[in-house]
Amino acid sequence: MHRVFWVAVLATCSAVAFQHAAHAHAIAGARVFPVTLTIDDPGVSDEASLPSFTATRQGASGSAGPGWEYDLGFEFDKTITKDFALGISDDYVIQALHGQKTQTGFLNINVSGKYQAWVNAEHETIVSLGVVREFGRTGTEHIGADQYGGTTPTGYFGKGMGDLPVPLLRPFAVTGEFAYTVADKKLKQIITPDTLATGIMEFNSGNENRWSGGLSLQYSLPYLRSQVKDYGLPEFVNRLVPLVELSWSSPASKPSALGTQVVFAPGAIYMADTYEVGLEALIPANRASGRNVGVAALFHVFFDDLFPTSLGKPLIND
Amino acid sequence: MTRFVLAAALLACPALAHAHALLRNATPPVGGTVHGAPATVEITFSEAVEPQFSSIVVTDAGGKQVDRKDPHVPGNDAHHLAVGLNPVGAGAYRVEWHATSVDTHKTEGSFSFTVAP
Numbered sequence: 001m002h003r004v005f006w007v008a009v010l011a012t013c014s015a016v017a018f019q020h021a022a023h024a025h026a027i028a029g030a031r032v033f034p035v036t037l038t039i040d041d042p043g044v045s046d047e048a049s050l051p052s053f054t055a056t057r058q059g060a061s062g063s064a065g066p067g068w069e070y071d072l073g074f075e076f077d078k079t080i081t082k083d084f085a086l087g088i089s090d091d092y093v094i095q096a097l098h099g100q101k102t103q104t105g106f107l108n109i110n111v112s113g114k115y116q117a118w119v120n121a122e123h124e125t126i127v128s129l130g131v132v133r134e135f136g137r138t139g140t141e142h143i144g145a146d147q148y149g150g151t152t153p154t155g156y157f158g159k160g161m162g163d164l165p166v167p168l169l170r171p172f173a174v175t176g177e178f179a180y181t182v183a184d185k186k187l188k189q190i191i192t193p194d195t196l197a198t199g200i201m202e203f204n205s206g207n208e209n210r211w212s213g214g215l216s217l218q219y220s221l222p223y224l225r226s227q228v229k230d231y232g233l234p235e236f237v238n239r240l241v242p243l244v245e246l247s248w249s250s251p252a253s254k255p256s257a258l259g260t261q262v263v264f265a266p267g268a269i270y271m272a273d274t275y276e277v278g279l280e281a282l283i284p285a286n287r288a289s290g291r292n293v294g295v296a297a298l299f300h301v302f303f304d305d306l307f308p309t310s311l312g313k314p315l316i317n318d
Numbered sequence: 319m320t321r322f323v324l325a326a327a328l329l330a331c332p333a334l335a336h337a338h339a340l341l342r343n344a345t346p347p348v349g350g351t352v353h354g355a356p357a358t359v360e361i362t363f364s365e366a367v368e369p370q371f372s373s374i375v376v377t378d379a380g381g382k383q384v385d386r387k388d389p390h391v392p393g394n395d396a397h398h399l400a401v402g403l404n405p406v407g408a409g410a411y412r413v414e415w416h417a418t419s420v421d422t423h424k425t426e427g428s429f430s431f432t433v434a435p
Binding site for chain 2: 027029030032121167222225226227228229230273274302304305308309
């Protein structure tokens with residue numbers, strides 16, 4: 001029972017913390033918003049994460065954790081019109097638990113719809129609305145994939161600072177998202193002989209409703225080079241976007257098995273013409289988020305740049 | 319496994335790639351200062367552009383257009399787009415560009431440069 005409990009916590013933590021860990025790049029005027037690693041970014045595009053990767057050492061109640069979890073995330077996004085895209089994503093999980101056989105399997109499949117509602121090129125601003133649907137029983141139960149899914153309406157924004165009066169501040173940009181997950185089945189605490197013997201709370205197979213969101217603060221060296229001042233930096237440096245992300249989720253219903261989780265993720269993204277590579281540290285900000293630093297990485301390809309006349313263009317040209 | 323095969327296939331086909339046309343460098347340089355009035359403003363893009371659907375507009379500090387309205391591809395390399403300038407004096411100038419790459423992606427941007435006496 002304990003192993004099942006830890007597996008469930010690991011899987012749920014990773015699903016909550018990184019459920020949006022594969023994303024779309026977006027352009028508003030002169031601003032290119034790169035794909036971020038722990039939160040989604042504000043636009044729609046034809047692209048794929050092949051894959052995203054996280055390695056985290058997690059544990060309930062701030063303990064050292066029962067082991068490492070490695071997560072390979074895959075996502076494919078397809079524009080239906082230039083402002084609306086559908087996406088499908090899944091995660092392959094490897095759980096190395098202390099004293100246990102390594103467990104592997106897929107988390108539940110997520111399908112998303114996203115509408116890029118407003119773009120202001122002059123002020124480098126994008127606002128989008130979307131829904132993410134997790135389908136229960138589509139993952140591997142023994143690695144903790146939920147039996148029940150949830151529906152997550154989400155709002156996204158991106159704002160470039162190109163209209164600031166101080167030139168060296170113009171490469172800054174902020175992106176964010178805000179979401180509310182409605183669980184298909186409500187989480188309830190249950191009492192078993194194990195509960196009475198160990199004092200560890202156990203729950204049914206449902207999920208709590210949760211608020212979640214995040215912010216990223218980026219400094220775009222490509223923007224500095226092309227819009228503000230070309231300092232003649234090496235080409236590799238000119239393609240970097242140093243950034244820090246903050247992702248958060250907290251319970252919106254009782255009981256709660258996870259509490260509030262907050263993770264900081266400082267790192268950098270390398271922006272090539274048709275792909276990008278990102279690397280970030282995952283730093284838990286409270287005990288419920290873990291006590292050890294993890295790592296996140298991303299290899300992401302842009303189909304709109306690779307295959308502009310076929311796979312990379314909207315199905316419906318409006 | 320299918321996903322890895324797809325990824326490998328994508329990476330094996332770089333010749334198909336035509337990305338957005340983004341500014342790589344410019345003459346006069348972005349945010350730079352030149353001594354003496356330049357005859358042209360030239361931008362080098364990451365991708366080839368369609369000159370008929372691309373433009374460069376140069377204005378002075380008062381907002382007056384000072385370019386010759388003749389955007390063209392210098393030489394035969396469509397990665398470059400240039401526009402001639404009327405005789406200009408010392409001061410700050412702003413360049414606004416719109417580019418349509420050969421795969422029809424549209425991009426835009428702007429920057430400033432200074433002409434010193």
